[in-house]
Amino acid sequence: MIVRNVEEIKEIKAHGEALYKYFFMRKDIYAYLGMEDVLKRLGGFWQTTVPPGKRLDPHQHEKHEQIYYLIEGSGLLRVGNETRRVGRGDAVYIPENTIHGFENDSDKPCTIIMVDCPIE
Numbered sequence: 001m002i003v004r005n006v007e008e009i010k011e012i013k014a015h016g017e018a019l020y021k022y023f024f025m026r027k028d029i030y031a032y033l034g035m036e037d038v039l040k041r042l043g044g045f046w047q048t049t050v051p052p053g054k055r056l057d058p059h060q061h062e063k064h065e066q067i068y069y070l071i072e073g074s075g076l077l078r079v080g081n082e083t084r085r086v087g088r089g090d091a092v093y094i095p096e097n098t099i100h101g102f103e104n105d106s107d108k109p110c111t112i113i114m115v116d117c118p119i120e
Contacts, residue, residue, distance in 0.1 A: 002038060006047060016057035018102070022046040026118070043116035050075065050104040050112070058101030063119045066094040068102075073110030076103045 002024075009021040025044040039045075043064055050056055050073075058078060068077070074087030079100045086092060094100045096119050104110045 015059055015101075017051065017054035018056040019049045019051070020046055021048075041117070043118045044114075045116075046114050048112045048114055050102055050110045052104055052107045052109060054104055056102040058099050060097055060099045061116070063096055065096045065117050065119060066100075067115045067117075068092045068094065069113040069115075071111050071113055073104065073108050074106055075110050076105055078102070 004023050006021055006023075009023065012020045012022070014020045023045045024038045024042070025046070026039045026042065048056065068086075069091045070086055070088050072088060074085065076083055077086045077092060077100070079092065079094055080098050102110070102112070
């Protein structure tokens with residue numbers, strides 16, 4: 001059994017000013033993270049925190065779809081040409097090759113659980 005606690009995972013800044021904590025990743029996709037090869041189908045499972053007034057820069061993933069699940073805070077999420085306010089308890093599907101980004105326009109951190117799935 002592999003158990004990883006969020007408090008023990010090193011924080012990595014990515015996509016602008018967002019702070020990532022990677023729990024599980026596929027080594028063949030995310031080799032640069034130097035993690036143990038655990039996942040076989042999913043691309044990854046991680047937690048991202050966007051500090052108040054900061055953002056996760058718009059970007060896209062070729063042949064990857066993702067799900068964002070907000071566990072704390074709120075902000076503006078862009079998926080494609082649509083921007084919408086999202087908050088705690090919201091789950092959002094992001095299709096492959098779709099530009100997406102997040103802006104925390106509040107005075108509290110926003111924490112998002114992200115799941116990545118490559119389309120093979």
